[in-house]
Amino acid sequence: MCPAPGDNLGMEKSRGGDSRVRAHHDEPFVPGALVIATLSDPREKFWGMVLALAAEGLSLSGVELASFEDLTVMVRDGEPFTPAMVFFPMHRIERVELDLPDGSLPSLSQRFLTKTGLEPSAALAPEARRELKADRSEEQD
Secondary structure, three states: OOOOOOOOOOOOOOOOHHHHHHHHHHOOOOEEEOEEEEEOOOOEOOOOOOOOOOEOEEEEEEEEEEHHHHHHHHHHOOOOOOOEEEEEHHHHHEEEEOOEEEEOEEOOOHHHHHHHOHHHHHHHHHHHHHHHHHHHHHHHH
């Protein structure tokens, strides 16, 4: 399978070692990376695309994990949707992991693509959302 823009299949899996040796372009949590964020107070999980990661917190475009299946149905059926653009302060973040397949289990991004036919990056990127809405309105005319 060829990696598409916005998916994480091109990311190298960590093999340990000294992380200081990694070049800046090899950092996994750059804008555009698809992640699952586990949060506390209240406990929730969020799937989405990193917009920014800083010492203050994490900005994502995405959905609560509990709403993932509903989102795929909406997108598949051509219903309008807007992903949440959220900021989580660092004190709420318990864990952030790349959305990668686990053995034979597909990643959420792969499931989204399979169910909707749309790349997650196209559905979650703020600028791509505007283009997608314009394309869909032209198709309906």
